[in-house]
Amino acid sequence: MEKFQEALLAWYRENPRSLPWRGEKDPYRILVAEVLLQQTRTAQAIPYYHRFLARFPTLKALREASLEEVLKAWQGAGYYRRALHLHLLAQEVEALPRSYAELLKLPGLGPYTAAAVASLAFGERVAAVDGNVRRVLSRVFALENPAPRMLRNLAQGLLPQGEAPGEWNQALMDLGATVCLPRRPLCSECPVAPLCQGRVDPGRYPGARRRKVREEALAALVLWGREGVYLERLEGRFAGLYGVPLFPQEELPRRVRSFGVDPRFAGEVHHTLTHRRLRVGVYVAPWDGEGAASRREQLVDPGEKPLPKLMEKVLRQAQAFLAHEGILPFPHAKAHGVKPFEPG
Ligand code: SF4
Secondary structure, three states, rough: OOOHHHHHHHHHOOOOOOOOOOOOOOOHHHHHHHHOOOOHHHHHHHHHHHHHHHOOHHHHHHHOOOHHHHHHHHHHOOOOHHHHHHHHHHHHHHOOOOOOOHOOOOOOOOHHHHHHHHHHHOOOOOOOOOOOHHHHHHHHHOOOOOOOHHHHHHHHHOOOOOOOOHHHHHHHHHHHHOOOOOOOOOOOOOOOHHHHHOOOOOHOOOOOOOOOEEEEEEEEEEEEOEEEEEEEEHHHHHHHOOOEEEEHHHHHHHHHHHOOOEEEEEEOOOEOOOOOOEEEEEEEEEOOOOOOOOHHEEEEOHHHEEEEEEEEHHHHHHHHHHHOOOOOOOOHHOOOOOOOOOOO
């Protein structure tokens, strides 16, 4: 075990990744980075990290912002529930608690994120096990489909005495992110190769986590007019965000009747959520809100509202179709200098 610890730490100290949150001690900034990294690749997360912190540099600034402002700053990063939780958390605490156990009680913080913040910001001896660490440990110890609790106990037991726990956690994560890669691990460059039991057949570990993915056929109705696009406030997993009406494909005739429009098919977009693969038919129709005064107020510039990624795809598809027909849609998005819906 000591050899493993020494080899990995020596490698890490010579090959640290250059990331904007490396060496960071402010727990709030570490939290923002870790929350972003929950579902976003490192390279993609970096611009969002800078943008979010430029807008909300402290927990206090986040607390004082409206949910809509926070969601807007998160736009494009996807998985908006993370931003909802950050905003909620900012309302709950004045400052981030200093222990793993207390951090774990906050909204949106699972064992990994709580351990990362506790070890990196406060030096608590707690192992942070993310997907990278799971893969590295499963291979080094030749474990097929290890249970999460067992893996956490193993990782906890590996924390070296007398070393900074945050540094150790990062070393393991970096090995997984840069050397012990999911498909083609670079075993010949690996500092712990001589100690690795899974090296002969790394593809066998940790074993695939099978997920059942459900296919769904949906329809999206893009109603556009001089004022913009008809957007509704979404509910459920997209609460706080906006989008065009989205419903099961078979409901299309009824929904079309309720708006009194005659839409055209503008193409299809595909989108994958954690357990669902969506095939969304996009339908467009000009609409002035005739006969629906309360709805007319909801013809808005989509560039001004926080939208989930799926809705961005739908609106891009609609705009590309309309542009092809020689119609310049959603003029207001451009008037505001916002161009999230360029064709292509
Ligand atoms: S030797 Fe290969 S499989 Fe083992 S930890 Fe290193 S990169 Fe991963």
